[in-house]
Amino acid sequence: MKKVEICLSPELLHLYDHQDKVVVIVDIFRATSTMIAALHSGVSSILPVMDLDTCRSFQSKGYLIAGERDGKKAAGFEMGNSPVAYLEENHKGRKVAMTTTNGTVAIEKTKEAASSILIGAFVNLSATAAEILTQDKDVLILCAGWKGKFNLEDSIYAGALASKLHPHFLTECDSTIAMKNLYEGNSHRLQLFLGQASHAKRLENHGIDRDIDFCLEIDRYDFVAKMKGNEISIPE
Numbered sequence: 001m002k003k004v005e006i007c008l009s010p011e012l013l014h015l016y017d018h019q020d021k022v023v024v025i026v027d028i029f030r031a032t033s034t035m036i037a038a039l040h041s042g043v044s045s046i047l048p049v050m051d052l053d054t055c056r057s058f059q060s061k062g063y064l065i066a067g068e069r070d071g072k073k074a075a076g077f078e079m080g081n082s083p084v085a086y087l088e089e090n091h092k093g094r095k096v097a098m099t100t101t102n103g104t105v106a107i108e109k110t111k112e113a114a115s116s117i118l119i120g121a122f123v124n125l126s127a128t129a130a131e132i133l134t135q136d137k138d139v140l141i142l143c144a145g146w147k148g149k150f151n152l153e154d155s156i157y158a159g160a161l162a163s164k165l166h167p168h169f170l171t172e173c174d175s176t177i178a179m180k181n182l183y184e185g186n187s188h189r190l191q192l193f194l195g196q197a198s199h200a201k202r203l204e205n206h207g208i209d210r211d212i213d214f215c216l217e218i219d220r221y222d223f224v225a226k227m228k229g230n231e232i233s234i235p236e
């Protein structure tokens with residue numbers, strides 16, 4: 001039987017073999033939630049980029065540039081890291097180059113070796129689980145965390161996904177057992193539970209409560225987002 005492992009921070013990634021696995025990358029607040037919102041709004045693809053300068057250079061190649069650092073839109077960028085902004089503006093058909101504090105870095109770290117990369121978010125949780133169930137591959141869920149540290153929201157999402165994949169996959173890795181239990185014990189009060197998360201509190205100071213609510217909505221969408229080459233899109 002195939003297995004699901006959870007890596008709780010990109011800093012721990014070297015301890016996991018991610019070759020030939022389905023890797024699900026999650027950054028609930030807010031990069032991966034924003035990617036799903038952008039794709040839903042009609043953006044054709046998203047190119048994750050490590051640094052602001054590289055990202056900025058894609059503007060002359062026709063990309064919409066999205067840059068965020070420490071929760072704020074970076075100077076000179078057209079978009080920051082707000083999912084709600086994509087729902088409110090029309091960027092249909094545009095390609096986006098995106099760089100964020102944690103999420104896009106996590107994607108960059110895994111993109112060479114994984115068999116496939118899916119973008120995880122609560123807003124498309126069940127669709128991602130259904131896609132994984134069609135594949136005969138081990139799964140590694142990589143939590144983007146916050147500047148290398150563990151965070152609650154990415155970890156509990158990982159537990160939610162493991163819970164959906166059980167019993168079709170082995171969930172015997174200790175971090176998977178822990179996060180699956182954490183999710184199952186708190187799924188009835190997820191918003192309240194994650195309201196305590198340091199990341200949610202930090203972002204509240206930026207006055208983006210609507211983003212937080214969006215990121216915690218489960219199964220708003222029924223599509224998956226997948227890496228194809230260097231870009232993320234909705235598979236045909």
Ligand SMILES: O=C(O)[C@H](CS(=O)(=O)O)OP(=O)(O)O
Pocket residue numbers: 027029030031032068069070071072081100101102103104144145146147199202203
């Ligand atoms: O913009 C965000 O929500 C965060 C900012 S910070 O890490 O909390 O400063 O970036 P992300 O890459 O989406 O975690």
